[in-house]
Amino acid sequence: MNAIETLVGELGRLPGIGRKTAQRLTYHILKGSRDDARRLARAIDRLASEVRLCGACGNLSDMDPCEFCRSPRRDAGQLCVVEEASDIPAIENSGNFGGLYHVLGGRLSPLDGVGPEDLNIRGLLRRIDDPVREVIIATNASVEGEATATYLQRLLASSADVRITRLARGLPVGGDLEYADGVTIAEAFAGRREM
């Protein structure tokens, strides 16, 4: 297979990119400078080589512990629990949260065979100790996200003496946190309520 068809095939494996979009992107890369193309290739290579899971919070980062867990400027008294590492940039961009994160690596979904033991919940329980005053549950506003939030609320209420809050329903119902805009996320932070 020649270089053009090979790249069209590889790009077509990405989510939301069909064959025609893959062709369009390939020809765009071809028309640009070789340096631009090489920089893109290097960025993907670097991602594959350098990014790893943070042993503390489950975030994806090129440092372990990640930049949040190692920062002395973050408030270790607040722990924001998210489904995926990709939710963290959305929250950071809203500029409303200065605490630490915990990444579950998914959501409870019995239909897909995802139970509590498949999520990074044991790690969460290990972190709920002295400095943590509040756990903010920031799972998605979907059915599975709500179920995960309720499960965590019950688990944490019985095993730790911390305030447990949930992001307000400022998020569009059924929507993914990852795609929400910063203002909506900020409102959701401001209106978070006791569980």
Add this chain to the structure above:
Amino acid sequence: MNAIETLVGELGRLPGIGRKTAQRLTYHILKGSRDDARRLARAIDRLASEVRLCGACGNLSDMDPCEFCRSPRRDAGQLCVVEEASDIPAIENSGNFGGLYHVLGGRLSPLDGVGPEDLNIRGLLRRIDDPVREVIIATNASVEGEATATYLQRLLASSADVRITRLARGLPVGGDLEYADGVTIAEAFAGRREM
């Protein structure tokens, strides 16, 4: 800048890919295997290293002359003139053309300062000799594509004794050839008319 932000930035430079899509793609690549990511990076690198302009027709290929110009099975009596190399796969997929191609590298567009001297027209005139019986002008059905077709028709009619045809208006008016489906392209080939 860390590896994640670097790739989000690079992907965001591609056409039609905004910041959120770039983030989504980056996390998709992160979640996949390292081998998948490396294969994508290698495909881009290979594109940048191996693909060059065909000296005969202006197509982008990893061979010079390209696979069409060097193939003994293509009919050298038919020459299909397209705006961009990216139009060629669309025509090939329609399965209705077995001749050779000529890539102009753009279209006449006085507003953008693109005149005849900016297109690969001199190369086209050099190719219009003995074996060529027919020149099929397959520029886009846009205003610029039509203007380019008319310009080429006049130029070729005065300088060579060949049949000059234009793809039929099976193409949606104003549409780009690159995005047309195979059936539409096939109909356009079948209904091509004298100019």
